[in-house]
Amino acid sequence: MARAKVFITLKQGILDPQGKTLLRALKSMGYDEVEDLRVGKYMEIALEGSDAAVIEKRLGEMCESLLANPIIEDYRMEVEA
């Protein structure tokens, strides 16, 4: 059994209304050191297989087709095979 972590983030240049709101909220709470905040998605996936290269290729397909929207989102992954 392999485990994968998938991180989906908004592409640079795409406005992130949620991130902006959280940034403002943190500042209003006194956390003035916060300069930027972008909200993304984190997924933990358990899957069969032991070949990390194969798993990464398959996960890449999953990200391109469903898990991420390539028009507005980037993704990266960490695989423990």
Added chain:
Amino acid sequence: MRFGVVVFPGSNCDHDCHYVISTILGQPVDYVWHQSTDVAGFDCLVLPGGFSYGDYLRSGAVARFSPVMKAVEKFAGSGGLVIGICNGFQILLEAGLLPGAMMRNSGLKFICRFVDIRVETTETPWTGDAAVGQVLHIPIAHNEGNYQVPPDELDRMKQSGQIVFRYCSTGGEVVPESNPNGATDNIAGICSRDGNVLGMMPHPERASEDVIGSSDALVIWRSVLGHCGVELPA
């Protein structure tokens, strides 16, 4: 003219669309279940609004892999008329039948109210009976209507007349104040290059009868009927 209203788990404007098509337009209409793989015999498919698959992951992201969507893609690819309303629009974007993507409304709030939109082109099956600059008073009801598209793609869309509706003031001016959700260029509705696929965030099925506040969207239905050689019964 035969209509099909596609029903996904979580669609909630399907009955409204069915009602408008059958009762107000007087046209034959059937529901098409999302498990169906056959859309033969329809002249126009409607992807209604709602919260297909609970809006999980991204609005429309899961619905686009419903069995029926393969048939819808084939239907659209061969020139069939498809209109996606609200969540239906989001599904068309996720399916790649229309360019761009939806983000959360810039104000982070679900917005449910009447807006005004301006007809930008009459060179589509959906607006042939309208006039350029015509203002339609029509409701929106969405949380993800913040339309985004890369600048180069937007230029291509403008050149090929794919921007169909833009949010505007009551007087028809496209200004930032009339943009309810942060959508690029105040875009409320777009079509495919060939014009046969239309996606729009506002709800024409909720603006087709004066008794519920507006019948401005009748021009969209009248246009598409006329495109198929059918006159809207008086």
